Amino acid sequence: MTEWLKRIVYTALAAYLLSFWIDPIVGSTTFDVTWPFYFLLLVPMFASLLPWYGLIGVVFFNFLAVLYVYHGSLFDWFGLWLEDLSGVLSGALPEEAIFFSAMALIGVLFAILVGRTYPSYGFVLGMIVSTLGLMAYFDTWTLYDGEGQILLAILASLFLLFVTDLAKRPSKSLVRYVSIALLATVILALASVSPTLDGDWSDRITTSFQNAVNEGETGPGRVGYGVNDEQLGGPFEQDDGIVFITRGVPARYWRIEAKEIYTGKGWVESPVLDSNFNRGQLVDPDVDTTPEQALLRFDRRESFVPYGGEYPQAAETESGTEFRVGDIEQQFPNETVHIRPSGKIVFDNDNQATPQTIQLRYSVPSFTEDQLNLNEPVTTLTDEEQQAYLQLPDTLPDRVRDLAAEITADSETPSEQAQAVQAYFRNGEFEYNTEDVAIPEGDTDYVDQFLFDTQLGYCDNFSTSAAVLLRANGVPTRWVKGFTMGDARGVIQGETEYTVRNRHAHSWIEYFVEGAGWIPLEATISFSDANLLQIETETDTDSDPVANDPQAGNENEPTNRPQEDIAIDDVAPGELPEESRRLPVWGWVLIVFTVGLLVWNRKAVERAVMVEWWMRRPLSESSLVAMQRYLMKRLRAAGFKVDGRTPSELAKEVDAYYESEEMTRLTRIFEQTVYADQTPNSKYKEYWKIMIRRIMS
Amino acid sequence: MSYRPAVQSIIQAIETVIVGKEDVIAKSLTALLAGGHVLLEDVPGVGKTMLVRTFSRAIDLEFKRVQFTPDMLPSDLTGISMYNQKTKEFEYRPGPLMGNIVLADEINRTSPKTQSALLEAMAERSVTVDGEVKILPSPFFVMATQNPIEHEGTYPLPEAQLDRFLLKIEMGYPSFNEELSLLTRFEKTEPLDALQSVISKHEVEQMQRDVRNVHVSSAVKQYIVRLIHESRNDSNTYLGGSPRATLALMKASQAWAYIHGRDFVLPDDVKALASSVLGHRVLLTAEARYKGRTAEQLIKGWLDEMPVPMDREVKEG
DSSP states (O other): OOHHHHHHHHHHHHHHHHHTTHHHHHHTSSOOOOHHHHHHHHHHHHHTTSOHHHHHHHHHHHHHHHHHHHHSOSHHHHHHHHHHHHHHHTTOOOOHHHHHHHHHHHHHHHHHHHHHHOSOHHHHHHHHHHHHHHHHHHHHHSSOOOHHHHHHHHHHHHHHHHHHHHHHSOOOOSHHHHHHHHHHHHHHHHHHHSHHHHHHHSOOOOOOTTHHHHTTOSSOEEOSOOSOOSSOOOOEEOOOOEEEEEESSOSOOEEEEEEOEEOSSSEEOOSOOOSTTTTTOSBOTTSEEEEEEEEEEESSOOSOOOBSSSOOSEEEETTOOEEOOTTOOOOOSSOOEEEOTTSOEEEOSTTOOOOSEEEEEEEEEEEEHHHHTOOOOOOSSOHHHHHHHHOOOTTOOHHHHHHHHHHTTTOOSHHHHHHHHHHHHTTSSOEEOSSSOOOOOTTOOHHHIIIIIIOEEOHHHHHHHHHHHHHHTTOOEEEEEEEOOOEEEEEETTEEEEEEEGGGEEEEEEEEETTTEEEEEOOSTTOOGGGTOOEEOSSOTTOOHHHHHHHHHHHTTTTOOOSSOGGGGGOOTTSOOHHHHSOOHHHHHHHHHHHHHHHHTHHHHHHHHHHHHHHHSOOOHHHHHHHHHHHHHHHHHTTOOOTTOOHHHHHHHHHHHHTOSHHHHHHHHHHHHHTSOOOOOTHHHHHHHHHHHHHTO | OOOOHHHHHHHHHHHTTSOSOHHHHHHHHHHHHTTOOEEEEOOTTSSHHHHHHHHHHHHTOOEEEEEOOTTOOTHHHHEEEEEETTTTEEEEEEOTTSSSEEEEETGGGSOHHHHHHHHHHHHHSEEEETTEEEEOOSSOEEEEEEOOTTSTTOOOOOHHHHTTOSEEEEOOOOOHHHHHHHHHHHHHOOHHHHOOOOSOHHHHHHHHHHHHTSBOOHHHHHHHHHHHHHHHHOTTEEEOOOHHHHHHHHHHHHHHHHHTTOSBOOHHHHHHHHHHHHTTTOEEOHHHHHTTOOHHHHHHHHHHHSOOOOSSOOOOO
C-alpha cells in the first residue's frame, strides 16, 4: 500500500468511528434529523488530508452549506445563535444553534487531531475507547440502542489499528495481513452465529404471517406485524429484529388494531364502526381503570402506535406535540393523528410514520369477576355493530357451528363460553407450530381446516378459530393484532424495559360483555392471559393493577414465553432471561477491552510464549543461533544498534545498560559455538532467559 | 584486552622503552606472526625507528636498518658481489636486507626502482644478485616507515607495492601523560640498552606456525569477504580490496586472535584490523577525496552498517 492510500484509509476509518457518535448524541437532543451532523463531523475529517488552507476552506464552506440546506437561511441563524448564547450565559441549556456549532467544532477538532497525529496509536486507541465507551454509555442510560452498531464499530476499530500498524511499521511480511484476515473471519463467524446480530443484519421486512404467501412466494414468510390479513396461514421464519423498546410499564400486550369481518380465509376491516367502544374506550365506564404512562422507542419509524390498555388519551412525540386520541379531537399543530375504525392510530404524515419516540398515556382496565360474568342482552352496541361483530361467512361449514355449540354446551355467560373455547384448545389435540402450517386452498375454510383437519398452527389459527366459535354462539367478538410483551431487557434507571421484536407479533381476540365492555382473551395455547387481562380479586378492592401485574407475570412465568420462539420452549423456569444470554453491548466492550489488554501487554505475552517455547527445545547450534537472532530482534526493538556491532561489542553495551553480566556470558557461549564450532553450552538458555526477561520487562 | 602470556611478556618488554602505543605494538606483533610486513606512517620524530629497534631487541632478532635516500640504488639493499683481489674471485657482500627485522626508514624518499627491489624481497623472501638467488633469513620482517605523502621530496608508493604491506599503522602523538613519562624515562638512562630479549627466534617461528592453525569459521569468512566486496562496490572508491587483501585480512585476524589468546577468530578481530589492513589498499575517487573523505572513514562506515554473520549459512550480498 502506498503511503497515501494508507493515510486515506486511516482517515476514513477514523471518520467512520466518529460517525458512531452521531446517533446516540443527536438522539438525546430535539433534533429529528441526523444528516447535517454527518456532514459537520465527517467532511472535515476527510478535509484533513488537504493542506491546512484547504482544510480551513472546506470546513468553512461545509459549515455554511450544511447550515443553509438545514436551516434555509444563513442570516437569521446568527440572530438565533446570539439569542442562544445569551441564554446559555444566563444559565439555560444550549439550544439548537449552539449545539449545531459545537458539533461543527468537534468535527474540526477531530479533523485537526487526525491530520496532525497521523499515524498515532494514541489517537487511535483514544478514538476507539471513547467511541465504544460512548456507545455503551448511551446504550445503557438513554434510549439509544447500540446493539446493532457495536460490532461494526469494533470491526472498524480493528481495521483502524491494523492500518495504523501498517503505517507505523511498514513491513513486507504477510503475517499482519494473514492475522487481520483471520481475526475478521473469526469475528464474522461469531457475528453470524449470534442470534441477535443475525436478526439485526437481516433486512427487516415487516410482513404479516400471511403476506409472503399472498405474494406467491414459495418460501416461508417472515414474522412481524403486517397490514394485510386477507389470507391467513402458511409457515414463517423467526425474525429477531427489534421493533420497539418499552419503558416504564410492566409486561403487557401491545394492541394495534382489531378486525371484524371474517372472510373464510382471513380478516378485513369493517367500514362502518364508530361507537364509543370502538373509539374512546374499550370497556364500560363502570369498569375500574388505572392510568398508565409508557415510553416507546422505535427502532425505526413504523406506521402504527401500539398501546397497552384502552386507546391512548394523549401521546407525546419527540417534537413535544401533544394530542388526544381518545375523543378524536386533534389539538396539535405539527402532527395530525386519526384513529381508524379498526382502532388503529395513524399519524397523518407522508409515510404515516410514528415518531421514533413517543410517550403514551392510556388506561388499563381491571375487571371484577362479577363484571366478567354479566350475562345481559347487548344494548350498548348498535344493530349495525352487532351485525359486524357477529358476522360469519355463509361458506362456514356447519360442523364448525356444531362444534361451537358442543364446546359451550355447559356455559351460560359469554365469559364462560370464552373460557370453554380457550380450554378446548388446551385439550391436548392442538399443537403450536410455525413451520408446517397449511394454507387453506380452494373452498377450504381457514378455521374449519384448523379445527378439524390440521389442529396445528400458531396464534392466527387459534385466535381466528376462537373468534369464529364465539360468534357462532352469538357472542360479539373481534380479532385483535399487536405484539406480546417482548423480552425483559432489565431495569434501567429504575424502570423496567422490554424489547419487542418482530417475532413478538401476535393476535388474540376481544369479546363483548354488556356492562363490562370488550374483554381480551388469549386463545393460543402455550400463551397466557396474564399480561392481557387484568382481573380484580374481590378481597383486594383497592388493587393497583400496575402493582398487581408483576405478580401476575411471575405466576405465569413458565407459560409466559415469547410468542414464536420455539427454541425457548424447553427453557425451565428461573433460567436466565433470553436477553442476558445474548452478548450485550457491554459484553462486546469487555471482549475488546480484554483483547486490548492483551495487545497492550503483548510484550509480556510474547515473552512468556517465547521463553516457554525455547526453554522446551533442546539446545543445538541452529536453535542457539535462532535464539540469538530473537534476542537481537528484541534488542533492536529496545533501541540498541545491532547492525554493524559484533556480538561482544553489543554484549558490553547491553550489560552496561542493564547492569547485568549475563549478556557477556551468553555472548561468549555464542561465540564459541558459532565462531569456534564447539558444541553449545547449556548455560546459554539460562542466560538467555534472564536477558529476555530484562529486555522485555 | 588480554594477551597470550608469551605475547604479554613481549609487549611488556617493549613498553619499558616505548611509552603507550600498546595498539601499535600489538598490531606490529600481529604482522610479524602473520608473516607480513608493516608500513608505519607518521610525521618524523614520533618514535617509529625506536619502535622497530625495541622490537628487534625484545625478540632477539637480527636488526638491520636502511635509511632510504633519493640516490639509493637497488644494490645498496640487496648487497653486491665484489672482486676479491686476494682470492681473485667475486665475493658476495650481503646488503642490509639480510636480517630478521629490517627497518626501512623513509621508504618513500627513494626512487620507485629501489622501492620495488625492497618490495620484491618482501614478497619473495629472496633477492637475486648477479643472477644468483639469495634466500633471506627467517623470520623476515620489514617495518617500513614513511612520512605522510604530502611531505616534500617524497615518491608515493605505487598501489601494487602498498598492497604488499600486511598492515599500515599510524603512530600518532603520545598523550600528555605519556609524553611526561617519556621525559622521565629518558632523563638519565637509555632504556633500550637495558632491554633483554624475552623470546627466541625459534619461538617466534613456532608462534608463526601456531597462528596458521587458528580457526576461522564460515561466519567470519563471510564477514571478511562481505567487507572486501563492500570496499569494491562503494561509489567512493575507485580501487577496492584485492583478493590479496582478503587473504591478508584473514591472516592478520588469525594472528590478532592468536595474540589475544584465542584459537578461533571473532568478528571483533576482523573489525579491529580492517582499517589497518584495508586503509592503504582502498583508493578513493578524486570526488571522495575532494569531499574530505578518508579510507578509514569509509571502512568504519561499512563496518557500522554491515550485519555480523551469525551462522554458517552463506548469504550472498
